[in-house]
Amino acid sequence: MQVKFTVQDPCQLVRKSFGDPVAEDLRFVVRTAVGEENFIDMFPNRSNNYCCGGGGGFLQSGFPDARRQYGRLKFEQIMATGAAYCITPCHNCHAQIHDIGEHYEGGYHTVHLWTILCLALGILGENERTYLGPDLAEVGL
């Protein structure tokens, strides 16, 4: 299908906890699931990736304009990859990247890592596809 994917390095998982080795593990898993030729990395990436702009309590803080302005950098970084999907292995990143994608009308989809793994394994159920776009919504059903 040649659908393209990029991946968010969550600050909490990568920069603040396990560093570049876990970012490599993440890429190994994603590349295996979506196919080497369908993975496009963001720049910068791994421990040097940008924050989604929703962490530190920002999503709950009641300052949506400031939060989206801060997230603009992440949005532009995702758009520069041209990927149709951004995989976010952190709940907080997922909420923020989904929100800025809608707000700035980027047209990309934001999915949890487990969604893509189960889709690749052919075991993703009908009710587990909320965040997939129409191109993948019916795949493997």
Place this chain on the structure above:
Amino acid sequence: MCQRCIYVCPMKIDIPQLVFNTRANWARDKKPKGIMGSCDMALKHDTCSAMGASEEDWRFVVEDVAGEVRENQAGFENLEAPMDKEGAEFFLNQNSREPVTEPDEMVPLWKILHLVGADWTYGSKGWAAENYCMFMAENHNWEHIVRVKAKAVDDLKCRVWLNTE
């Protein structure tokens, strides 16, 4: 608080810690209400859920969703989402938003754990992954949340504490 500034700084100046200390110096009633409400809610139950999900709600939704998958999805007739399984290798946390607002999003994770044969469990206490008291910069409160969660892991004698967020 993402710490990229430390990462790129040749002197490794810890600006996030300065931000944390500044937050700690703010009067409680001046702090963002959304964060304060989530912290206070988590302090009310041993579940540590910022959305106020109780042990009963949590148990119910996990068993309900797992039961539905066992009934309706071929190949997962034996799928389990164990609760309070003593001695399990992994104690798994879950962000409150999943059981409360989108419970079906928990299923793919269960399936992966099932397929690889992981020995895991949820806990009826201390299962909520979030800790908004940390964002409030209230040391005694965020420490309380962490201690409740760590105790839940220890009480079940689990070896690894897996946090999904």
